[in-house]
Amino acid sequence: MKALGLIVEYNPFHNGHLYHLKQSLKQSQAEVVVVVMSGHFTQRGEPTILDKWTRTKLALEHGADLVIELPYIYSCQHAELFAKGAISILTHLQVNALIFGSESGSISELIGLENLIRLPEFQQKLKTYIKTGLSLPKAQALALIDFQQKSEVITAPNNTLGLYYIKAIRELNSPITAQTLTRIHSDYRDITPTHHQIGSATSIRRLREKQLDFASYVPDNVQHYLSRHFQEVKTFHTWENYFPFLKQSVLTLTPNQLRHIHDMEEGLEHRFYSAALKSLTFFEFIEIVKTKRYTRTRIQRICTHILTYTLKQQMKDFELHKQAPYIRLLGFSTKGKQYLKKIKKEIAVPIYSKFEAKGHPLLKHEQKVTAAYSAILPEPHCTNLNVAEFSNNPIQFEKANH
């Protein structure tokens, strides 16, 4: 069975995602679709609009056959580790082709760029720019200009992720073939929809927070799940709602304890502390903390590491740069189940279809992640979600013939 791999967040699932999934299936002529999906926090350090179980259902209902959780420690990370985690999972699962959306749309352009970037001369240039206090993306953009390349290629976020997918495939000696589709009609940063049927996930989340209509941008059942969710819990998974928890944590940890938080750089803990002390909103907080070097996205990720109490030591204990240490099934279709059964014996890492108390420490870490994510929910929803982390089996879905 030929298998297609997709790396997604589905936050929430929208028409652009559906287009991507269908186009990729057509292009790859695969029989089975393997989806690696972020859990409760995204690569940009944001809580997901719907919990991972609901997002798994939506993925299955729209054509995914296997939904695998990208462990938090990879999902809420800089692009390189995010890509390494996702690609290693797809490799374990013997996926043949990865198809990702990019602004470029040209796989040869991106492969060429990846080759350029790893040249020692390029890395040297990069270091020089980073030393001036720039963030990695800004420094890369400037270095590219020095090498007579268009800097736009690398400042486009999906191109960047694509580059790291290509890099991970190379470093892992993965047999996966990378392909890319041009993203249509939207940029993930768009905050207002740009087309009558395709809008970025960000723009859809904004519409929803403002209680404006977003029906035309998502499949019907997505709107149904979102409405039901709000009717039940009466709150949104936005950073503003998590801010009291973040504030309490930052202000009750000493600077020394804050320094142990993953990705917290020397000195940054003091900025966090003083910003938490005087900010009335998360927006204010980020505005105070961020600098040229520490982007909003990076700061948001550190904030999620505070909420989930993710420590530097944990990153050292696991050789994350090698590969994701396990496969956690969130859901499957009948076809996905068959596929998994076929390849199961050849998979070198453990496959968890359920939480296991003696499982990998990173699997246990997901409990903390879910506890942090569920904290804003009223009861019994908070407890239900925490208990689901322990007790849920993968979601099974019988696909209708399309």
Next chain:
Amino acid sequence: MKALGLIVEYNPFHNGHLYHLKQSLKQSQAEVVVVVMSGHFTQRGEPTILDKWTRTKLALEHGADLVIELPYIYSCQHAELFAKGAISILTHLQVNALIFGSESGSISELIGLENLIRLPEFQQKLKTYIKTGLSLPKAQALALIDFQQKSEVITAPNNTLGLYYIKAIRELNSPITAQTLTRIHSDYRDITPTHHQIGSATSIRRLREKQLDFASYVPDNVQHYLSRHFQEVKTFHTWENYFPFLKQSVLTLTPNQLRHIHDMEEGLEHRFYSAALKSLTFFEFIEIVKTKRYTRTRIQRICTHILTYTLKQQMKDFELHKQAPYIRLLGFSTKGKQYLKKIKKEIAVPIYSKFEAKGHPLLKHEQKVTAAYSAILPEPHCTNLNVAEFSNNPIQFEKANH
């Protein structure tokens, strides 16, 4: 100037407190009233109904001349350390008499009991009972019976505190004379008021939570402050409201990290974790965690240590059993100011009239305590209270002639 010392929580200030203050003044014929007051969490491990600044105002308006903060590390502790902290502060401040309320009303009875309790034979008996898994108060009551004493004396909470005041005075070689007044018409554990003008603080808090009338039990301005507070913040400082924060903390710390929390005994961390996972309310949580050995009060104190992230190490770093390491002024009357000026030079520990960044680490710990306490408040109240911790000067009050 003859000085009277009182050890209080004023949670909230009520007619019984007023009676105690006036009677004590009369009995001691003191000219100045020094009050040592718990900050934002009480000895029973509960958040205070009003913040410490408002409670300081109330104390001054009703006759206190100096209001000193009992540092968290003493206020939210078992009776022995609570007493040690408070008595050492009163000793530093050259107080002549301590007058405390008790169920017994007889200082000679309490002194006799304190003498008995420290006999090696008594301590031996006590150990035997504790080994059977009983809590300290229960074990003491049984040992007293073995020594032909009435166990009620020690199960009455204010007698117990009194015993520890007497013990602390003895151990500190303090020149303070202890006296006691019989508590009238109420037991702190009463949850419904027992008399038409005197009700326990607990019963008043319950009435208020149920939005029932409590006006007859408190001076007018107390009711005024409480109403204003609720109009502003629309929430109560009850454990139920802190439960989401407690839950998030317990579920995102590993058992090993929980074990570092002050007063957390080996094995208890697992009870905390599994209770936090399945409890929908704080009430449920406590019911699951408490045992014969771990009383509700002790569990509540551990919960505040989790919220404030108070670690065992901190207790080791400071020789708390010696004496409170500083005096922190929350407020004073003109007379209190004069008194302090007079004795200031003879005080061996630092006096802080304001937060000092280079002050004692326990002073800094109060920031965390306030951050934990303010976490449930909507903005800007949360930030205002946190900032007050840094920037407030003591509250000054011009006493009218009574």
